[in-house]
Amino acid sequence: MEEYIRLKQQIAYHMDRYYNQDDPEITDLEYDMLMQDLKRMEREHPEWVTPDSPTQRVGGAAGVRNGTKVVHNVPMLSIEDVFTREEVAEWTERVLAMHPGAEFSVEHKIDGLSMTLRYRREAPGAPLTLFLAETRGTGFEGDDCTANALMIRDVPRSLDLPGDYLELRGEVYMTHAAFEAYNAEQERAGRKTAANARNLAAGTLRLLDGSLTEKRGLSMFIFNVQDGARELMTRHISALDRLEAQGVPCVPRTLCRTPEEVLKAIDRIGEERGSIPYDIDGAVVKLDQIDYRADFPAGTKYSAGHIAYKYPPEERVVVMDEILVDVGRTGKLSFTGVFHDRETGGPARLCGTDVTRATLHNQDYITDMSIGIGGAYKVYKSGEIIPRLNGCVEPPPQVFHAPENCPVCGSALVREEDTADIRCVNPSCPAQLARTVSYFASVGCMKIDALGEKLIEALIEAGYLHSYADIYTLKDHREELIAKGMIGKEKNTDRILAAIEASKASDPVRLLTGLGIRNVGAATARAIMEHYSGIRELAAATAEELTAIPDVGGITASCIADFFADPRNREILDRLEASGVNMKMPERTKASDRLQGMTIAVTGTLPTLGRKEIEELIAANGGRASGSVSRKTTYLVAGEAAGSKLTKARELGVPVLTEEEFLMMIRETDGEESV
Numbered sequence: 001m002e003e004y005i006r007l008k009q010q011i012a013y014h015m016d017r018y019y020n021q022d023d024p025e026i027t028d029l030e031y032d033m034l035m036q037d038l039k040r041m042e043r044e045h046p047e048w049v050t051p052d053s054p055t056q057r058v059g060g061a062a063g064v065r066n067g068t069k070v071v072h073n074v075p076m077l078s079i080e081d082v083f084t085r086e087e088v089a090e091w092t093e094r095v096l097a098m099h100p101g102a103e104f105s106v107e108h109k110i111d112g113l114s115m116t117l118r119y120r121r122e123a124p125g126a127p128l129t130l131f132l133a134e135t136r137g138t139g140f141e142g143d144d145c146t147a148n149a150l151m152i153r154d155v156p157r158s159l160d161l162p163g164d165y166l167e168l169r170g171e172v173y174m175t176h177a178a179f180e181a182y183n184a185e186q187e188r189a190g191r192k193t194a195a196n197a198r199n200l201a202a203g204t205l206r207l208l209d210g211s212l213t214e215k216r217g218l219s220m221f222i223f224n225v226q227d228g229a230r231e232l233m234t235r236h237i238s239a240l241d242r243l244e245a246q247g248v249p250c251v252p253r254t255l256c257r258t259p260e261e262v263l264k265a266i267d268r269i270g271e272e273r274g275s276i277p278y279d280i281d282g283a284v285v286k287l288d289q290i291d292y293r294a295d296f297p298a299g300t301k302y303s304a305g306h307i308a309y310k311y312p313p314e315e316r317v318v319v320m321d322e323i324l325v326d327v328g329r330t331g332k333l334s335f336t337g338v339f340h341d342r343e344t345g346g347p348a349r350l351c352g353t354d355v356t357r358a359t360l361h362n363q364d365y366i367t368d369m370s371i372g373i374g375g376a377y378k379v380y381k382s383g384e385i386i387p388r389l390n391g392c393v394e395p396p397p398q399v400f401h402a403p404e405n406c407p408v409c410g411s412a413l414v415r416e417e418d419t420a421d422i423r424c425v426n427p428s429c430p431a432q433l434a435r436t437v438s439y440f441a442s443v444g445c446m447k448i449d450a451l452g453e454k455l456i457e458a459l460i461e462a463g464y465l466h467s468y469a470d471i472y473t474l475k476d477h478r479e480e481l482i483a484k485g486m487i488g489k490e491k492n493t494d495r496i497l498a499a500i501e502a503s504k505a506s507d508p509v510r511l512l513t514g515l516g517i518r519n520v521g522a523a524t525a526r527a528i529m530e531h532y533s534g535i536r537e538l539a540a541a542t543a544e545e546l547t548a549i550p551d552v553g554g555i556t557a558s559c560i561a562d563f564f565a566d567p568r569n570r571e572i573l574d575r576l577e578a579s580g581v582n583m584k585m586p587e588r589t590k591a592s593d594r595l596q597g598m599t600i601a602v603t604g605t606l607p608t609l610g611r612k613e614i615e616e617l618i619a620a621n622g623g624r625a626s627g628s629v630s631r632k633t634t635y636l637v638a639g640e641a642a643g644s645k646l647t648k649a650r651e652l653g654v655p656v657l658t659e660e661e662f663l664m665m666i667r668e669t670d671g672e673e674s675v
């Protein structure tokens with residue numbers, strides 16, 4: 001109890017430093033840990049919790065629930081888009097024809113998420129207090145996001161304004177600076193970066209932990225008074241001015257009286273676009289006299305008396321300087337164009353950022369757009385979207401052609417027939433080695449669990465692995481590996497070396513899968529190996545022979561034949577065999593009556609067998625495959641993502657088998673019969 005009180009005081013102190021003084025003494029992580037400790041104590045002793053606990057107060061992370069559905073008081077509608085200046089002028093003129101005194105507000109259309117804030121006066125003389133924040137949702141019903149809204153500095157908790165009820169609508173967004181800071185932090189921590197500010201802001205607002213909202217620095221602008229005292233519901237701009245006088249950030253706005261003024265204001269925002277510290281996707285034109293808005297309805301989806309002008313994407317003409325070819329981890333070639341702005345000679349300036357490169361996708365794209373060194377191209381970027389080429393302005397002396405050989409390992413590249421991709425299919429290609437070796441060792445292949453990707457990368461880096469065959473020679477370097485601490489100390493090194501040794505006995509289906517031949521996954525590998533007594537026999541097969549196997553198409557057949565025809569792969573195969581890796585299939589699983597009288601159901605995704613294959617095996621061994629689980633079910637074979645059948649089997653006490661156990665059951669039969 002004493003510790004609990006001390007912890008509460010400690011947290012209250014740090015909260016004050018953080019929220020009120022902007023001068024935290026401890027890191028966010030340390031703060032979170034204190035909070036976790038407090039929550040843990042409160043779970044153990046709910047009787048200690050008092051209303052003044054930091055876990056109960058807003059301002060802290062908890063206290064208000066997020067995510068409950070809320071029906072909006074005023075629907076949160078969209079704004080109808082227009083794409084030409086003529087449409088803007090027409091609309092303004094139409095408004096002025098009916099209301100000659102009409103005035104307009106031209107505003108930034110911020111690319112964020114709409115949020116409604118509801119305030120009420122709890123007692124006479126008290127200020128208006130925020131009691132509910134809602135996301136837009138369907139426009140008619142959204143989620144309660146009050147806890148997160150309270151973590152946004154721009155959201156006012158209380159307001160000194162007339163009326164007993166007030167409803168504001170604003171846009172939650174992320175500044176470029178906050179977005180970049182987030183991504184820089186993610187990168188440092190080796191985590192995934194966010195693609196754009198809007199999605200990150202949306203995801204953050206949906207998080208149940210309000211402290212993250214604070215940490216990520218979301219911002220908000222108010223752009224409308226939705227409901228409230230008459231004096232705040234008459235003239236739009238003056239209402240926002242009154243809010244701003246209370247320190248509430250409101251959307252930048254310009255009062256306009258004529259179509260010309262409206263267009264000028266729109267143009268000015270367009271020119272400033274690059275230097276605005278957040279993303280905008282247009283300009284909004286609103287009727288300033290709120291009462292007039294109802295005279296200009298725009299259907300049930302859109303707000304009356306509003307239009308949004310969408311700016312055309314920004315475009316520059318660039319000259320191609322260089323085309324970079326990279327080999328990805330999957331062997332796929334990627335092309336990047338490096339260019340300069342034809343007019344300025346420097347980087348292309350688009351939406352406030354310097355652009356010097358764009359992805360060129362694939363050879364078809366390059367050919368279609370006549371991309372080559374010295375050619376001139378339009379490049380555009382809208383909002384946070386990555387730059388794209390948008391047509392050739394001046395063709396190059398020569399259109400670029402992808403190299404014939406892998407720029408990393410020199411082996412002949414393969415152009416895929418079904419896609420425009422070009423690939424290096426050499427499994428020992430250094431660009432792909434970490435991936436091919438990891439795949440070979442993975443659970444679905446040779447199942448060397450302990451040999452993780454990080455370790456594989458380190459072993460490649462240190463020169464121990466040049467192909468997956470080298471996995472089996474690691475044991476020759478045992479002392480060296482231990483001395484260098486590559487895998488850890490002696491115990492850990494031996495554990496992994498033992499796992500590698502054990503994998504040699506794997507079924508050749510696993511080996512074939514692990515070879516990483518294109519189009520040959522686990523199910524195909526199993527189907528193929530049903531027809532061969534071992535990998536060697538398969539390696540000798542022609543593409544034509546392979547096509548005769550029901551599940552093997554022409555492309556797959558030639559992928560297999562090409563793989564085994566490549567001398568480098570034959571050498572790898574020799575080395576695998578020399579290391580003692582099993583290449584032989586077990587005795588053919590003959591049809592038996594082992595499953596006679598049994599009803600077997602299957603659920604989930606099995607590691608190697610397809611649904612049809614296992615049902616055939618059940619039938620071939622005298623059993624009956626059933627689509628559902630009942631008291632009559634003898635066994636349920638369950639794989640990954642097993643659902644209701646598994647639950648039911650457990651309820652009924654039906655024994656559950658893994659695929660491996662099922663296969664053993666059939667094979668054991670063979671053993672017994674041959675005795």
Ligand SMILES: [Zn+2]
Nearest residue numbers: 406409424429
């Ligand atoms: Zn290569």
